Amino acid sequence: MTKFNSFVKVHCCSIISLSMVETCNNTLKSVERGSKMTVREWAHSLVLKMRSKSAHVFTLTGNVNDLVARARVNERDEYYNLSETLTRIFDRHAFVFEYDMASGLRFANEESEKRFREFEKKMRTPVNPVGETNEVPPTDGVDATGELRLRPRRPTAATELRIERINPLLPAHVRDGRINNTLPTELREVYANLPEEEKNQLRQLTDVEIVERLMARQLTQVNNGEVQEENGEAALPQRIDHVFAFLRECVFSIKMEKIIEHLEEARNGQIEAPAAVIIHGTEFVFTGGSDHRLSDVEQSILGNLVGIAGNSKIGKEGSVLVLAAKNEATLPAALTDPAYGFCKIEIPYPDQGQREHFLSVLTSRIDANVPGLRLFGGGEREQVYVLPEGMTIESFSRGPTSGMRLLDIENVARDIAATPRDDGQELVSPVLSVEALWDRKKDYLKSASRGRIEPVNPVMCFDWIGGHDEIKQYLKAVAEAVLRGDTARIPKGILLQGPPGTGKSVLCEATAQMSGISMVGVRNQMDMWLGNSTKHQTIDTNLLMAFAPVVVRQDEADGKQYNRNDQYQGDGGVSAEMGSNHLEFMGDESRRGKVIWIAISNRPDIFDEAMIRPGRFDRIVPILPPTNPEDWAKVAKAIVRKMVAQYEEFKWSVSDDNLLEIVSKLPRGSTQSHLNEFFYRAYYFAKDGNIGPDELRQGINDYRPMENSQFDRQIELALEYSNSEELVPAAWRGYKAKVKKAVKSDAVYPMDAAGSAIPGGEEGPLPFKKTG
Numbered sequence: 001m002t003k004f005n006s007f008v009k010v011h012c013c014s015i016i017s018l019s020m021v022e023t024c025n026n027t028l029k030s031v032e033r034g035s036k037m038t039v040r041e042w043a044h045s046l047v048l049k050m051r052s053k054s055a056h057v058f059t060l061t062g063n064v065n066d067l068v069a070r071a072r073v074n075e076r077d078e079y080y081n082l083s084e085t086l087t088r089i090f091d092r093h094a095f096v097f098e099y100d101m102a103s104g105l106r107f108a109n110e111e112s113e114k115r116f117r118e119f120e121k122k123m124r125t126p127v128n129p130v131g132e133t134n135e136v137p138p139t140d141g142v143d144a145t146g147e148l149r150l151r152p153r154r155p156t157a158a159t160e161l162r163i164e165r166i167n168p169l170l171p172a173h174v175r176d177g178r179i180n181n182t183l184p185t186e187l188r189e190v191y192a193n194l195p196e197e198e199k200n201q202l203r204q205l206t207d208v209e210i211v212e213r214l215m216a217r218q219l220t221q222v223n224n225g226e227v228q229e230e231n232g233e234a235a236l237p238q239r240i241d242h243v244f245a246f247l248r249e250c251v252f253s254i255k256m257e258k259i260i261e262h263l264e265e266a267r268n269g270q271i272e273a274p275a276a277v278i279i280h281g282t283e284f285v286f287t288g289g290s291d292h293r294l295s296d297v298e299q300s301i302l303g304n305l306v307g308i309a310g311n312s313k314i315g316k317e318g319s320v321l322v323l324a325a326k327n328e329a330t331l332p333a334a335l336t337d338p339a340y341g342f343c344k345i346e347i348p349y350p351d352q353g354q355r356e357h358f359l360s361v362l363t364s365r366i367d368a369n370v371p372g373l374r375l376f377g378g379g380e381r382e383q384v385y386v387l388p389e390g391m392t393i394e395s396f397s398r399g400p401t402s403g404m405r406l407l408d409i410e411n412v413a414r415d416i417a418a419t420p421r422d423d424g425q426e427l428v429s430p431v432l433s434v435e436a437l438w439d440r441k442k443d444y445l446k447s448a449s450r451g452r453i454e455p456v457n458p459v460m461c462f463d464w465i466g467g468h469d470e471i472k473q474y475l476k477a478v479a480e481a482v483l484r485g486d487t488a489r490i491p492k493g494i495l496l497q498g499p500p501g502t503g504k505s506v507l508c509e510a511t512a513q514m515s516g517i518s519m520v521g522v523r524n525q526m527d528m529w530l531g532n533s534t535k536h537q538t539i540d541t542n543l544l545m546a547f548a549p550v551v552v553r554q555d556e557a558d559g560k561q562y563n564r565n566d567q568y569q570g571d572g573g574v575s576a577e578m579g580s581n582h583l584e585f586m587g588d589e590s591r592r593g594k595v596i597w598i599a600i601s602n603r604p605d606i607f608d609e610a611m612i613r614p615g616r617f618d619r620i621v622p623i624l625p626p627t628n629p630e631d632w633a634k635v636a637k638a639i640v641r642k643m644v645a646q647y648e649e650f651k652w653s654v655s656d657d658n659l660l661e662i663v664s665k666l667p668r669g670s671t672q673s674h675l676n677e678f679f680y681r682a683y684y685f686a687k688d689g690n691i692g693p694d695e696l697r698q699g700i701n702d703y704r705p706m707e708n709s710q711f712d713r714q715i716e717l718a719l720e721y722s723n724s725e726e727l728v729p730a731a732w733r734g735y736k737a738k739v740k741k742a743v744k745s746d747a748v749y750p751m752d753a754a755g756s757a758i759p760g761g762e763e764g765p766l767p768f769k770k771t772g
Helices: 007-012 018-029 041-052 082-089 110-123 172-182 185-192 196-203 207-223 240-249 256-262 296-310 312-317 352-369 406-417 434-449 469-484 504-515 532-546 574-587 629-646 656-663 672-685 693-701 711-721 730-745
Strands: 037-039 057-062 067-073 076-081 093-100 104-107 273-279 320-325 342-347 453-456 493-497 518-522 550-554 595-601 619-622
Touching: 041 057, 041 082, 041 342, 057 296, 067 082, 076 082, 076 352, 082 273, 093 110, 104 110, 104 240, 110 256, 172 185, 172 196, 185 207, 196 207, 240 296, 256 273, 296 320, 352 406, 406 434, 434 453, 434 532, 453 532, 469 504, 469 619, 493 504, 493 711, 504 518, 504 550, 504 595, 532 574, 619 711, 629 656, 629 672, 656 693, 672 693
Parallel strands: 057 320, 057 342, 093 273, 273 320, 493 595, 493 619, 518 550, 550 595
Antiparallel strands: 037 067, 067 076, 093 104, 453 518
16 A cells, blocks of 8 residues: 555556555645645545546535635644645646636746746747748647647637638728727737738738737747746736636646656656646636527637546646636536536535634634734733623534634634723623624625525524414424434424414524524525526525525415426426426435425415425424414413513513403404514503503504405315324314315304304314305
């Protein structure tokens, strides 16, 4: 099990052996040159595929703009971003390049530039100017004589290039005007600086030939060192289509045998491969996104990348190309297609363990990177920041920071640390509050999803919700299972159904609040432009997985369903496709306990049958209004607890007997939300904030009820579709069978002559009127 010390030995290995795995591990251990760097699974996958030669072009998606590795250096934990991590992984490549739209093509470090300049100097031979040979240089890359050349490629002009020749009888200035109108801006300057003799030669050519000749002339100047930087060395190309042509035809044409021949480090075994190139922000290179929207320049770049990926010789030499993009959905499909030679690797967001370790070293990291921070404000404090009272690093790493990048956590901590509080006597360490993290998380989610995912800060707790004893007990068990990580006891989805105002939304919020995880709402993902709707869906589902574990609240879910059976919706089948994708996402067993769907609806009959089966919405729970004064009193007391916690001036002076008497006379069709509104109206009428029996009655009498004609039908549906006998309220359990039977026979529910409720009677706890 010896480590491969030369590129030739690696090249001769045709299978993934134990030696290859050991070499992969050795590479990962040495990326920090002596210090132990902790990298994630994605890096192990990249190095293993790179060493085994099974792939040489990698598309990295996901959390690419974060701290992705850490190392122990001088008894401190140092974190590294993607660029620093990949540069250390590629430390045995002769040349490492980086590219992004803002900075252009550049060397990753001084060592790479020094090697490249040395190699370029030894490989370069003079190239005859175009004007002397009147021919385009025919060779690519490094030819047999060792010449380093780049074949000129036709740039894209703003207008269509003509194949006919310009009329030679036209005056020279007219022909120059027609040529300049055809040329790209960069080539106009090249043409203007040509001697008149060369211009006369070009005037006799077609537009296509003129562009090719000028392109060749421009690149010849770079190869011959006529275009120089301040240090006198040839500059790297910066125009975007030139860059990718340069990478394909020049950088990835370099053979390892030439590296060994000209570089001492390669002969000593310190270099094992020619080149590695890292492209940052690949999604900004292809602004069109989908393949059919790409411009001519973007199609040319895509062609170069596909050519690099499909060239097996590049992989055998050991060269590597890495494309980094935040969202896979914003890239052309070819860049993630294995059939073209691309290997897609997802970089996950930090999990709870990684966030917990980062929080444990964050104070020292801020101290080290911001000298004098403790003296900010003219004083000194004991700590840069402190956690909220009653919270530990472990609890803080679960809910408040879930889905956040390490950089986001650090930036929030820096802002907090820079604003110390003064209690009048001494400088007090500021608190790293949950609210500050929540604001950053909310901004990030809204920006990343373009407002389609809306964060919800869960403040409701079960103690503020009265009644629903069976349902609350079950939801508390689900929240405890989330805290323990017991995914087998967590349903994939819960459908809360019943009439409006019975407490479905607050039960969902209380579940998220008790479990300590994030809760979000998903808005409409449909878009008028072809391809954008499914792209939005892909981006949003990736964000949900990044924030796992997360509760997804689907309010009014019956109006947001994708009907797979309706093929004539006028959208070309997009809705049907998105519905199938949603069903597939919810049904994925690997996502159990990570994305918990809680849907809220009063029309379960509208749902696709495949959606409400076990495996997607495992529990379908009826949320119904109270059936007796005692249950109504429980709801009222829970509202009192909530208002006492929220409003300092709120006072409650209604006895239990008075409360029972008042709630027994609530208007028919009242729900929990009506009672909540009655309390707010009573608080409005209580000038001093003290609510007594008179104020509560005044608040109830002030309300003018609006009849819900579908109220009875919505209760019928809730009982009909519920799939758990345990979670049916006790007063309704014996009535569920009668509801199903009545619905099927279209019978009319009986009620007494007075039209009042019959608690515990055979006809059920509430009167019904079957509407025609």
